[in-house]
Amino acid sequence: NAGVMQNPRHLVRRRGQEARLRCSPMKGHSHVYWYRQLPEEGLKFMVYLQKENIIDESGMPKERFSAEFPKEGPSILRIQQVVRGDSAAYFCASSPVPHEQFFGPGTRLTVL
Amino acid sequence: AQSVTQPDIHITVSEGASLELRCNYSYGATPYLFWYVQSPGQGLQLLLKYFSGDTLVQGIKGFEAEFKRSQSSFNLRKPSVHWSDAAEYFCAVGARYSSASKIIFGSGTRLSIRP
Numbered sequence: 657n658a659g660v661m662q663n664p665r666h667l668v669r670r671r672g673q674e675a676r677l678r679c680s681p682m683k684g685h686s687h688v689y690w691y692r693q694l695p696e697e698g699l700k701f702m703v704y705l706q707k708e709n710i711i712d713e714s715g716m717p718k719e720r721f722s723a724e725f726p727k728e729g730p731s732i733l734r735i736q737q738v739v740r741g742d743s744a745a746y747f748c749a750s751s752p753v754p755h756e757q758f759f760g761p762g763t764r765l766t767v768l
Numbered sequence: 769a770q771s772v773t774q775p776d777i778h779i780t781v782s783e784g785a786s787l788e789l790r791c792n793y794s795y796g797a798t799p800y801l802f803w804y805v806q807s808p809g810q811g812l813q814l815l816l817k818y819f820s821g822d823t824l825v826q827g828i829k830g831f832e833a834e835f836k837r838s839q840s841s842f843n844l845r846k847p848s849v850h851w852s853d854a855a856e857y858f859c860a861v862g863a864r865y866s867s868a869s870k871i872i873f874g875s876g877t878r879l880s881i882r883p
Contacts, residue, residue, distance in 0.1 A: 660811075689870065698858055698873040699812070712870055747811060749871075757871060759804075759812040 658682070660750050660760035668766045669738050677733040677763045681750030688731045689757060690723055693745040705731060738767045770795045772861050772874035780880040783851055789844040789877050791859030800862035801842045802871065803833055807855045815857075818842065829853070854881045 661680040669675050681688050686707050691699040704712040705725035716723065720738075725731040735742055745764045749757035771794040781787055793799060800819055804812040816827025823835040833844045842859060859874040
């Protein structure tokens with residue numbers, strides 16, 4: 657059983673461009689979570705999704721950020737019109753049930 | 769609101785010495801508790817978790833942690849560290865009675881090993 661997969665592992669964007677981060681959960685896992693880690697900091701919760709539903713988006717910035725977890729395919733975290741402050745590592749986690757989360761390797765976003 | 773405090777930002781211990789990383793949490797009831805380890809440039813690996821039952825929890829790589837309700841603590845211990853244990857360690861708490869099961873992370877403790 658492959659672990660949580662994230663791609664790309666590294667993403668470079670210029671200010672104003674869009675960033676799309678993908679997360680494929682472990683097989684059989686229907687819960688997906690996104691976290692952001694700024695340099696020298698811990699992980700901060702962004703959003704929790706189940707298939708086709710956003711359960712908790714209390715950590716998502718109000719603008720430019722969106723997430724989805726469609727019936728088919730990976731979960732997508734989308735950042736529109738990126739700014740330098742969006743540079744961070746973005747981690748996805750999945751779980752078969754709430755609370756026991758398995759983390760992917762992360763996508764490191766650099767905004768130039 | 770839930771919160772996690774890791775009071776030590778950086779700890780250095782000698783190889784073979786014992787280790788204790790501190791973690792205190794704030795939560796209205798007994799939460800789910802976790803310790804994760806992150807090597808540079810890598811994702812997070814679960815070391816151990818406490819959900820219920822025995823308050824002394826054994827994890828991978830020889831780590832253990834003890835849940836102390838009276839002190840709201842969940843300190844991580846290892847009797848003898850190895851150079852490969854150098855990494856960032858995160859304590860985390862999850863809400864037990866919430867359908868929104870996000871995990872709240874502490875700010876981390878960086879562990880360095882002295883040869």
